[in-house]
Amino acid sequence: MPETTGLTCREEVRPGDREEVGRVVRATGFFSEEEAMIAVELVEERLAKGEASGYFFLFAEQEGRLLGYACFGPIPGSVHSWDLYWIAVDPAAQGKGLGRQLMAQAERLMARRGARRVYADTSSRPQYEPTRAFYLAQGYRQEALLADFYAVADGKVIFVKPLPA
Amino acid sequence: MPETTGLTCREEVRPGDREEVGRVVRATGFFSEEEAMIAVELVEERLAKGEASGYFFLFAEQEGRLLGYACFGPIPGSVHSWDLYWIAVDPAAQGKGLGRQLMAQAERLMARRGARRVYADTSSRPQYEPTRAFYLAQGYRQEALLADFYAVADGKVIFVKPLPA
Numbered sequence: 001m002p003e004t005t006g007l008t009c010r011e012e013v014r015p016g017d018r019e020e021v022g023r024v025v026r027a028t029g030f031f032s033e034e035e036a037m038i039a040v041e042l043v044e045e046r047l048a049k050g051e052a053s054g055y056f057f058l059f060a061e062q063e064g065r066l067l068g069y070a071c072f073g074p075i076p077g078s079v080h081s082w083d084l085y086w087i088a089v090d091p092a093a094q095g096k097g098l099g100r101q102l103m104a105q106a107e108r109l110m111a112r113r114g115a116r117r118v119y120a121d122t123s124s125r126p127q128y129e130p131t132r133a134f135y136l137a138q139g140y141r142q143e144a145l146l147a148d149f150y151a152v153a154d155g156k157v158i159f160v161k162p163l164p165a
Numbered sequence: 166m167p168e169t170t171g172l173t174c175r176e177e178v179r180p181g182d183r184e185e186v187g188r189v190v191r192a193t194g195f196f197s198e199e200e201a202m203i204a205v206e207l208v209e210e211r212l213a214k215g216e217a218s219g220y221f222f223l224f225a226e227q228e229g230r231l232l233g234y235a236c237f238g239p240i241p242g243s244v245h246s247w248d249l250y251w252i253a254v255d256p257a258a259q260g261k262g263l264g265r266q267l268m269a270q271a272e273r274l275m276a277r278r279g280a281r282r283v284y285a286d287t288s289s290r291p292q293y294e295p296t297r298a299f300y301l302a303q304g305y306r307q308e309a310l311l312a313d314f315y316a317v318a319d320g321k322v323i324f325v326k327p328l329p330a
């Protein structure tokens with residue numbers, strides 16, 4: 001990740017990531033409190049169970065402060081599909097390509113572990129238009145729309161990106 | 166469930182259900198060993214965490230022997246969508262409408278807890294044609310097909326059934 005000075009990347013999950021992940025996810029303003037708690041729970045699951053949790057992380061930080069992260073894992077029952085559970089960038093660090101870099105590096109880590117298809121879900125609501133545009137720009141395509149999935153008039157959009165073998 | 170003599174229905178999960186669920190799921194011949202282990206894990210999660218596990222069960226048994234069961238739960242992040250994770254009937258008890266009765270009773274239990282949409286996934290492979298026909302016959306409709314989701318040429322078919330308020 002050469003484009004932002006002093007940026008470091010790590011996969012190891014540390015206890016302090018609980019608070020930092022919660023902070024970044026809430027700061028985006030894109031997620032409900034329930035969703036933020038789920039994001040933190042995934043960190044806790046990983047801390048408790050290691051890779052057996054099924055959750056893998058990629059953190060981007062600068063001077064010890066989390067700027068953004070991705071969380072992903074193999075989909076149980078599938079031989080080659082992985083789920084991109086979370087990708088979030090602190091608003092203070094947005095607009096510098098960090099999301100794109102996190103995504104590209106997460107895809108490399110997934111591919112190395114056998115992923116051939118990456119799925120990412122988001123909401124169909126108008127305020128998630130930038131999220132959907134982000135996925136499309138990273139080579140994902142919309143595979144399905146589950147109407148009213150999250151709530152009435154709040155559907156689930158499923159994106160997929162095939163990875164090279 | 167009046168159609169089969171001596172059949173009893175229960176929601177409570179007991180330690181013995183681990184073995185019985187594994188036995189029934191494997192007996193169907195419809196699931197991989199990995200899937201059978203996941204089915205048993207959901208029972209264990211429920212035994213360990215209770216309703217906080219997010220897994221709810223409905224067992225149909227006769228003289229203490231499990232004939233079939235359903236496992237379902239609320240989808241995190243959704244206000245009204247539930248997932249029908251498992252429905253399986255021992256081959257020795259099939260053809261008597263037990264699957265249909267389990268489904269109807271599971272839907273009543275879900276509706277009572279606020280479910281307005283039930284999702285059920287299955288494989289697109291030819292051998293799952295009876296499963297897909299079963300969902301369609303119970304009022305589900307196909308909402309999406311995720312190609313190559315489970316493996317090459319093994320897609321995920323997503324069914325949904327709206328429940329009355």
